[in-house]
Structures are given as structure tokens and as C-alpha cells.
Amino acid sequence: MQSFTYSIPTKIFFGKDQVNVLAEQIREFGGSRVLLVYGGGSIKRIGLYDTVTKILQSNNIPFFELAGIDPNPRIETVRQGIQLCHEHKLDFILAVGGGSSIDCSKVISAGYYYENDPWDLMIGKVKASQGLPLGTILTLAATGSEMDFFAVISNLETHQKIGLGDPVMFPKFSILDPTYTYSVPHNQTAAGTADIMSHTFENYFSSEKGAYLQSRLAEGILQTCIKYAPIAMRDPENYEARANLMWASSLAINGLLSLGKERKWTCHPMEHELSAYYDITHGVGLAILTPHWMEYVLNDSTAADFKDYGVNVWRLNSEDDSYKTAHLAIEKTKEFFTSLGLPSKLHEVGIGEENLLVMAQAVTKNGPIGEFRHLNTEDVYNIYKAAL
Known part of the structure; x- marks a missing residue:
């Protein structure tokens, strides 16, 4: 295990009615004028918008709204949020929603x-x-953005979808009430799980x-997703199901699982190109690519890892041959x-061969990706083709 x-630093308030701490937490971190960031109409349909705005109003906390955040948040919206903060002298950002609203808020910050x-x-x-202080109220178990310092933003003009990690973007607090995810539709629950x-x-x-312990923790999170x-x-x-998925979302990407390991990812940068060119749902793209990536990187040096995955997560027969177990897993x-209900091929979401090579080149423009097995441009292109 590496050092x-x-x-x-993010303070977590998990469970029913934890929104009641909202005003005191905003004030604890110096907030007096708030930018309220959210996506579509879901927070209004479930009554969360009314709950949040009443809390702010009753505590004499002025707020201005940045609504309509796209599922793949745009740099144009970030620019708009920054302008609102300067125009109205806002000193706190409150993101209410899923990873898109939170990511957008982080880069505004x-x-x-x-x-x-x-x-x-x-x-x-x-x-x-530095960054403006940020708090979040989560409504979708998926990205884990409520408990990390990463954000992903799209620039449709340049066909780029880029991730940024910076400690100034850690939320000061996050409110995780599983009841706010009750209204999440099937397709979003599925994509979030992926x-x-x-x-x-x-x-x-x-x-x-x-890093034995980190791997066992990861297996527990995978089993949680598969069960719930x-x-x-x-x-x-x-x-129970919504709570376990919500906490799994946070733990999957708050750094706990990567401690003592290299952190050089593969499927995520490959999927970011799909979303940049075709604006598909992130989790859908990951569900398509992941099994094809697994098959592509399976070889003599990785078969034992896939066997561990099959035995420990899927409860496959530990006595079977490594390759047999790996393929079955x-x-x-x-x-x-x-x-x-997730697709397994790119053509199911309207993606053809036309941009595969240019996307593969974009993924690897700074060199090979991945740490488990390094992938160059040809490798990424081959995975894309296998996923067609």
C-alpha cells in the first residue's frame, strides 16, 4: 500500500428532516446572501424548493436563483452563476439537486x-x-459530488467534457435525506447506480x-448497489434501499477507496467524450462501456483480479479457472x-462510427490512460468499436 x-472537510447530515440545520450551517460558514442553484422542476414537484426557500426567508437570508442546470452542466451556466454572484454580492452557494447542480456550483465557487x-x-x-463557500442538498444518488472536490463541466462549442479537482471546491456541508430521492424515476436510478x-x-x-482493506470496502459498495x-x-x-444507495454514492468517490493506490481512471474519460459529442446520460455511457473495457483488459496479469471480483462480489465458484470466472463475472x-433497463451498445443511444477515432484521440491526447492496464489511442478506439 502506498503512503x-x-x-x-465536508460535514454530512444524513437522514430524514436534516434540512432543518440549513440556516445555521449557512451562517456557520459566513453565508448571508445565497445563490440557490438547481436543475429542472423536480425539487419543486417534491416540495423541496418550498422547504428550502421558506427556511431562507424565515431566517432573513436573501437568495437569488440559478435554475435549469443541464444534466451535463455547461460552462455558459457557470459563467452566468459567477456573474450573478458578483452583481448581487452573494457570499454563499447552495446547490439543491444531483451531481450536475453540485458540479456547476463548485466551478462557480x-x-x-x-x-x-x-x-x-x-x-x-x-x-x-480560493472559492466561495458551498453547501449541498442531494436529491440523486450517483456522482458522489456531495462529498468530494471534483466537478465535470461541458463545453459544447469545443466538444469537451472535462473534470476538475481542487480542494477549494469541497462542499462545507451536505444534507443527505434519502426521502428526497423517492421521486427519482427508474431510468435515473439505473444510471445513477451504474x-x-x-x-x-x-x-x-x-x-x-x-491495499487489501480498500478492495474489500469497494466490494461491499458493489454488493450494496447490486442488492438495493x-x-x-x-x-x-x-x-432502506434509497438510504443505502445514497451513502454508497458518497463513499464510492470520496477518496476512501483510492487511498494507497494510483488514481488514473479509464472508463470515465472515455465516457466523457461520448457525452461531449452526443450529450448522453453519463451513467448510461458508463454502463455500455464498462463490460467492454473489462473484456479488453482481461489478460494473464489481470485475470486474478477479475476472479476476485467474481468470487467476492458475485459469489462465483472459487475453484473454477481464473479466466472462466472472470468471463462469467x-x-x-x-x-x-x-x-x-440500461443499454449495452452504443448504437442504442444513437452513436455510430463517425466520431470514434477523434474521440479516442481526444481521450489520449496527453498520453495513455488508466493504471490497471495502460490504454493508448488504438486501445480506446478498439473498445469504442466493440461497444458499437
Whole structure:
């Protein structure tokens, strides 16, 4: 196991009615004028918008709204949010929704103190010096953005979807009430589960063999998704299922699983290109790519890892040959995603061959991706083709 430093400064309030701490938490972190960021109409349909705005109003906390955040948040919206903060002298950002609203808010936070275009932060031209304090109220178990310092933003003009990680973007607090996910539709529950599992896979499959505990934790998160996603889809208001998926979402990507390992991901950067060109749902793209990536990287050096996955997660026969178990585990993964109603091929979401090579080149423009097995442009292109 490699050496590491670990710090998660985000305060978590988990469970029913934790929104009642909202006003005191905003004030604890110096908030007096708030930018309220949210997506579509879901928070209004479930009554959360009314709950939040009444809390702010009753505590004499002025707020201004940035609504309509896209599922793949755009840099244009980030620019708009920064402008609102400057115009109205806002000193706190409150993101209410899923990962898209939170990611957008994070880059607004980081871009507030930067005088030029916030896209410069995304492409690594500059580094954020500080950020406006940010709080979140989560309504979708998927990205884990409520408990990490990462954000992904799209620029449709340049066909780029880029991730940024910076400690200034850690939320100060996050309110996680599983009842706010009761209204999440089947397709979003499915895609969110695929996202959680992909975050876990990216940390789980590693050339580092000494991080035993981290791998066992990852297996527990995968088993949680496999058990509770079907229950949540059959019974959307099952608190136990929604609570376990929500906490799995946070733990999958808050750094806990990657401690002591290299963190160089593969399926996520490949999927970001799909979303940048075709604007598909992130979790859907991951569900399509993951089994094909698994088959592609399966070889003599990785077969034992896939066997561990098959035995420990899917309870396959430990006495079977490594390759047999590995192939069966990969097939189980594909079947599970399909059972949730997720597609298994790119053509099912309208993606053809036309941009595969240019996307593969974009993924690897800074060199090979991945740590479990390094992938060059040809490798990524071959995975895309296999997924067609």
C-alpha cells in the first residue's frame, strides 16, 4: 500500500428532516446572501424548493436563483452563476439537486475569484486561489459530488467534457435525506447506480495489490448497489434501499477507496467524450462501456483480479479457472446493467462510427490512460468499436 494523506472537510447530515440545520450551517460558514442553484422542476414537484426557500426567508437570508442546470452542466451556466454572484454580492452557494447542480456550483465557487473565463480553470491554464463557500442538498444518488472536490463541466462549442479537482471546491456541508430521492424515476436510478459502480470499479481494479482493506470496502459498495438498486426501482419509496444507495454514492468517490493506490481512471474519460459529442446520460455511457473495457483488459496479469471480483462480489465458484470466472463475472455485470433497463451498445443511444477515432484521440491526447492496464489511442478506439 502506498503512503497517503486523507482529509474530507465536508460535514454530512444524513437522514430524514436534516434540512432543518440549513440556516445555521449557512451562517456557520459566513453565508448571508445565497445563490440557490438547481436543475429542472423536480425539487419543486417534491416540495423541496418550498422547504428550502421558506427556511431562507424565515431566517432573513436573501437568495437569488440559478435554475435549469443541464444534466451535463455547461460552462455558459457557470459563467452566468459567477456573474450573478458578483452583481448581487452573494457570499454563499447552495446547490439543491444531483451531481450536475453540485458540479456547476463548485466551478462557480472556484471561478468567483478568477477575473477571466472560468474555462481556464477546467483546461488547467490557471489554478483556483480560493472559492466561495458551498453547501449541498442531494436529491440523486450517483456522482458522489456531495462529498468530494471534483466537478465535470461541458463545453459544447469545443466538444469537451472535462473534470476538475481542487480542494477549494469541497462542499462545507451536505444534507443527505434519502426521502428526497423517492421521486427519482427508474431510468435515473439505473444510471445513477451504474455511475456509483463505475466509480467503485475505477478504484477497485488496480495494479496495487497491498491495499487489501480498500478492495474489500469497494466490494461491499458493489454488493450494496447490486442488492438495493432493483429494490429501489420496484419500490421507489423504500427508505432502506434509497438510504443505502445514497451513502454508497458518497463513499464510492470520496477518496476512501483510492487511498494507497494510483488514481488514473479509464472508463470515465472515455465516457466523457461520448457525452461531449452526443450529450448522453453519463451513467448510461458508463454502463455500455464498462463490460467492454473489462473484456479488453482481461489478460494473464489481470485475470486474478477479475476472479476476485467474481468470487467476492458475485459469489462465483472459487475453484473454477481464473479466466472462466472472470468471463462469467463480466457477463454478470453486463446482465445486471441490462436488468436495470440500461443499454449495452452504443448504437442504442444513437452513436455510430463517425466520431470514434477523434474521440479516442481526444481521450489520449496527453498520453495513455488508466493504471490497471495502460490504454493508448488504438486501445480506446478498439473498445469504442466493440461497444458499437
